[in-house]
Amino acid sequence: MAVKSSKRFPNIVEGHIGDGSSKNTIELTPPLHIQSFSIMIFREPKTYFIRTYGCQMNELDTQIIQGQLEKRGLAFIDDEENADLLIYNTCSIRDLAERKVMGKLGQLGRGKKRHIIGVTGCMAMAKKDSLFRKFPHLDFVVGTNNITDLGTVLDEVLYTQRQVYKTDDRFEENLDYLVAKRDHNVKAFVSIIRGCDKFCTYCVVPYTRGGEVSRPAMSIIEECKQLVDRGYQEITLLGQNVNSYGKDKPEWNCLFHDLLYQIDRIPGMGRVRFLTSHPVDITRELMLAIRDLPSLCEFVHFPIQAGSNRILKKMHRIYTKEQYFEKVAMLTEIVPNVSLGTDIIVGFPTETEEEFLETYQAVHDIRYSVGFFYSYSPRKGTPAMRWKDDIPDEEKQDRLQRLLDLQASVTSEIRASMLGQTYEVLVERFNKDGKMLKGRTRCWKKVIFEGPENLIGTLQQVKMNSFSHETLIGERICQSALKIL
């Protein structure tokens, strides 16, 4: 073993073992500021493990990170204990996600340090200053706008053996999306816009992901074409606010609905979905595209967030309840079979019982097909932090439960109304039980039915016979004499 003191960093010792085929780290005396574990000297990692927290944007970023690492020659192992490189792709939207990551990073520091450890994602942006202080065993922090710099950051960690961070406020458009390692072979995410300009008062995204940056249409079309050629049947266009697409680049003359028409023209294009939308940017042109484009599924995530105008204003949602309802009415008139999804926050600062009941009434009247409901928790760095989180936890939980109960009964009614009818289902995989096949209708209803494995990746006509808590249970029927919905 050869070991020499680093001239640049006297408390760090550089070294290697034998021919390099054994362990890629060696244990040496800890530097003064790190007392809780033994310092290691890292060599090029051969294996990595990555854990993703949060939304689909993070899932896609993880796939891009994985693609970059594998291009560098690293292999994924599903073994957190033994991987050379550990990456936590984090989320700051919910308090719970953040606490989970903090707990995990703390745990890693208690053991003997054997890995290179990095944090990417929204927490990297929101807490860049405190992460290294809190977790001295952390090796790098890479922000959401810098995932393309991961290789350089890793090189720097290996070269300097010091903590490195890279967190730019603005996204540079040179990200190689095509490198993404897909974890599914039927459906894929495609990023079309990053960041958000809306500045809802409870949300960290504009601060952690920066302002809106649309991706050039040519690059999106190229990726979609490649996915179609590789047999993907469903593409979900992703962004914090997809229907803002193109507004930051007026010279492109290509708004979200224009992009959808271009994607629909790709030969062999299966289904197209999009996530997520801001009600203000859901235009009549988009509604017409949903009605007219064969590829575009009749499901729109249309988050209302609250049913009271005072709370909507306080949230800076920039629409009123009446404007929201008008848009929903226009959409359901243009696309009568559309299904809607929503997000709602209960217990926002100062929300009264009466104001909550307005939200409850909206859920009752609109009959969302799916709802994601949360109780408010203050996020550091957001404007809402300056207001007292004054709704007691028990009250928040009670409001949440009432909404969940209401949504459960609405969902049951919607599922019941589907019984006896036949729907097109894209078969995605085996269900958890490993026996039934699982897929989704165009309106994003989960369906299971019996069938052979070779149906995975195909569109099947399935008659709905019954339903359980979350799932419709159907039977595949032969292709003749169908009423297709």
Ligand code: SF4
């Ligand atoms: S629209 Fe509002 S909630 Fe959605 S990402 Fe932007 S700021 Fe956050």
